[in-house]
Amino acid sequence: MGRIFKERTSVDEALELFFESFSSLSHTEEVPLEACTGRVLAEPVISGRDVPHYRRAAMDGYAVRSSDTSGASPSNPVFLQLSDCVEEGTAMWVHTGAVLPEGADAVVVVEDTVTAGNMVEIRAQVHPGKNVGQAGEDIKKENLVFKEGHLLRPCDAAVLASLGLDMAKVFRKPVVVVIPTGDELVSREKAGQVPPPGMVLETNGLMTALYVEKWGGVPRHTGIVPDRPESIKEAIEANLDADMILLSGGTSVGKRDHAPEVVESLGKLLVHGVAVSPGKPAALGVIGKTPVVCLPGYPVAGLVALYFFVRPGIRKLGSIPKVPEFVFRRRLAAKISSKIGYVNFVRVVFEGDKIRPLTGKAGVLSSVAKADGYVLVPENIEGYEEGQEVDVFLIE
Amino acid sequence: MGRIFKERTSVDEALELFFESFSSLSHTEEVPLEACTGRVLAEPVISGRDVPHYRRAAMDGYAVRSSDTSGASPSNPVFLQLSDCVEEGTAMWVHTGAVLPEGADAVVVVEDTVTAGNMVEIRAQVHPGKNVGQAGEDIKKENLVFKEGHLLRPCDAAVLASLGLDMAKVFRKPVVVVIPTGDELVSREKAGQVPPPGMVLETNGLMTALYVEKWGGVPRHTGIVPDRPESIKEAIEANLDADMILLSGGTSVGKRDHAPEVVESLGKLLVHGVAVSPGKPAALGVIGKTPVVCLPGYPVAGLVALYFFVRPGIRKLGSIPKVPEFVFRRRLAAKISSKIGYVNFVRVVFEGDKIRPLTGKAGVLSSVAKADGYVLVPENIEGYEEGQEVDVFLIE
Structure with a gap:
């Protein structure tokens, strides 16, 4: 009675196996x-x-031939005739963005001028091109503006x-189907009443769907599927048109845990058991060309699997470029202990300019609700001391 | 001909004046x-x-009285009778999440047991509460789960x-009306043809509306308003039901720049001229209780005003809590020169583990499209040297 995990794959290796198994969408x-x-x-x-598609004035002022302004200064101004065209000895009023008249090659800003009658006093010398926006200055015709991706x-x-x-x-955005499994689950349509003892409201599916949406996928949330291999198989087969399949619950090694074996029967189970805590029961597979993630039913463990596998999975499917990860460096207000051999996902809360680790079992989602972010303790480290500076990732 | 800025307010002072002038929405x-x-x-x-609303097994295994397991180990197991209730000398199978039977106070995980007939061999001692999730363990009734805000x-x-x-x-999300002004603007409905010289497609309104949406507001994009005080006044008055008013263009001191004076005529002009480059012509005001931002028409200057004033403005209106700003520390691949007296908004691109500043006038939006982020050079600094480490903010 009871199976054990055949293996415990490191997070990096699990991700590599997972990424090798499917391609980005071309639609x-x-x-x-x-x-x-x-x-x-x-x-x-x-x-x-x-x-711009024409040569324009970049400032309000007078369009001129720059050669006419040679040597002009407040103490030694040049006088030009106001006109509706620009030729030697004339100037023409232009506002920012106006077409620069033919003949003109510069603009003297209004602040450097004084008008008197039909003359304008030019108090500054301008070089050719001064205060002029050339056609194509922003973007040239035939130029590459953005790369694919x-x-x-x-x-x-x-x-x-x-x-x-x-x-x-x-x-196209990847369509990600979210299949909650579990005999103990009660639909949120009945959220008004407290479920009978032993039964719980289905909430992981909601969380998963909202993360899928946030990360650039289109979630499709199915009804609750009971803990029977045939039912899980049917639910998967009905959704093989999706770009990614997420099974929530039933990933461990108990009598009622069937998700990984069903994945194996329909395709290939790549990983079952990941060296992360919480989140160890996560499983990864592929059915045809469709990646599958089995998310642990314990909500914090499920969240970890979402962050570690579903987010990068959606990014790969949707060709979403990686932006630099937002990381904060903060000192610990208390020590963190960690299990050797597992990446430890530690929830933390900002406390002044420090962070404080939160305790809480994998089943306690409210510990995430209290958390601002998380710290990852690598597999080969027993923990961090109080006062040590660590990387903090936000929980989005 | 031509007015000059009466003042040049520092960014911090401008923000403070702006924030004092309006309240968060209570709807x-x-x-x-x-x-x-x-x-x-x-x-x-x-x-x-x-x-949870009931006391539950936290692991698959056998519910027991912990006192019955006293001293149990692989070499010295305890034998209990399988049963469908738990009393002295008996054990009952439970799966993760099942109701813990009355009488039981702990669960022995399946890995520490062997069954033979109707007996189960217990190979580990458990203390009271081991592998048990208490009712209310995650969240207790009457407890505060989330604060307002x-x-x-x-x-x-x-x-x-x-x-x-x-x-x-x-x-409620703040409704932000976006009013593009300018005689030179052509509606994007006519985007298929290149506009006549001197005319340009209206694109700042699109950019502004998309940022408003991204930052948590609901944009309302009006048609193009000509550069006439009466027309701008009418457009504002038709949108006084909005929670924030953005006028794009007409913020400078030229003959066709009327936005700030119209704001002053309808309410209060708080700031005209900000010590930021690009972005100097930005203006801030309030009409009744409605904050108004006049965005410079030059797209990069407009973007700066969006980041400096509209984003925090939407946050305040919508009571959106400030998350820690995402900042990267990077070394400069080239020097930055900056004008004393202005906060300089320098567009930069990631280049390996360094950043390279991009040049480009305020009218050149493609310099933003090429940029990954920006560096702010404070008012009192002339620039940064090549190799210096600086804070980089992402352009989202």
Whole structure:
């Protein structure tokens, strides 16, 4: 009665095996620029026009021939005739962004001028091109503006818009199906009543779906599946059109833990048992070309598996470029003890300019709710001393 | 002809004046937990039940009276009778999460047992409470789970769900109206054709609206308003129901710059001219209780004003708690020169483990598109040397 984990794979090795087993999605779609934030370009963008498309004044002032201003200063001004064109000896008023008149090659800013009648007194010398924006100064026609794989930000949307585009071709978001399993689970539709003893509300599926969405996937949340291999198999088979399959619960080695064996029967079980605490029962597999993550049912362990495997998995599927990880360096307000042989996921709370580790079993989700972030203690370290400076990751 | 800035307010002073002029919104709304990520709790959450609501087995194994296991070890096991209740001398199979039977006070994990017929061999001693999750262990009834003002994450949604809730009472998102002004602007509906010389596509409004959305506001994007005081006044008056008003363009001191004076005529102009480069023409004001930001029309200057004033403004309106700013420490691959008296917003690109500053005028948005982040050079510093380590903020 009771099986044990055949292996305990290191986090790095598990990720490597997982990443080798599936490819990024090649499907693309067109989205309006109004909805492109956070999406990933599926093709390079080459400019079809010069931006700006004309030579413009970069400041309010007078368009001139720069040679006419030679030697001008407050004590030795040059006088030019006001005109509606620019030729030798004349100047023409231009506002910022206006077309620079033919003949002009510079703008004297208004602050360096005084007008009197139809003359303007020029009190500063300007060199050719001064206060002028050349056509194509921002972006030249035929130039590469963004590479394929660029993650679009609001400022990038404005750049695309300035090229005259109204849509962007991006990679489709990965569809991630979230299958909660467990005979003990009660649907949240009945959340108003306290479930009978031995039964609990299904909440991991909600958490998982919201993280999937936050990380750039499209969650599809199925109903609760009982702890029977056939039922889990049916649920998986009904969702093989998804880009990633997440099974929540039933990942350990108990009599009611069937998720890994079902994955093995339908495809390939790559890893069962990861050297992370909490989170050890996590399993990784692939069915056809579809990656599968079995998330432990204990919520904190499930969260760890989400961070360690589902987030990078979605990034790979969706070709989402890695941004530098946000890490804070903080001193510990208390020591951390850790089990050798496991990466330890320690929840911490900010306390002034220090952090304090929180205790709490893997089943205690409220310890995460209290936490601002987490510290990872590597496999080969027994812990950290009070006062030691460590890397802190935010819980988003 | 031409006015000059009456003042040049430091960024910190400008922010302080701005923040004093308006309050956080008190309006609240109920949102389903499925849509609560990123929202801010408008009331404390007190648990209405114990979580878990019953005493449960924390591992698969045998529920026992701990006193029956006294001295048990692999070489000196204790034998208990299998039963469907627990009393002296008996043990009962339980799976993780099952109700702990009355009479039992501990669970022996399955790995420390061997069954033979109707007897179970116990090979480890357990103390009272071992492998048992007490009722309320995660969250006790009547306890404070979240304070008002908590920013909800997916893991928090799961905690709320475990309390039997299906909605969260949150602060309403601030509605931010984005009014692009400028006679030179052409609507993006005509993006297919290159505009005539002197005219440009309106793209700042798109960028602004997308940042507003990203930062937790609800953007309302109006049509283009011409550079006439009456037209700007009408556009503002038609949107006084919004929680924040953004005017894009017309903030400088030229003949066609009317935004600040219109704000002054309708309410109070707090600041016109900020000691930041680019971004100097930015203006801040308040009309009634509604904060107003005049964003420079030059896109990089507009972006700076968005980061410096609109982001913190939305945070204050929406009671969005400040998370620690993400800052990277990086060495400069080239020197930065900066103007004394101005905070200089320098766009930078990651280059290996260093950063390289990008040059580009305030009108050149593509310099932002090329940038990964920015460095702020304080007012009293002339720049940074190559090789110096500086703080880098990401451009999101």
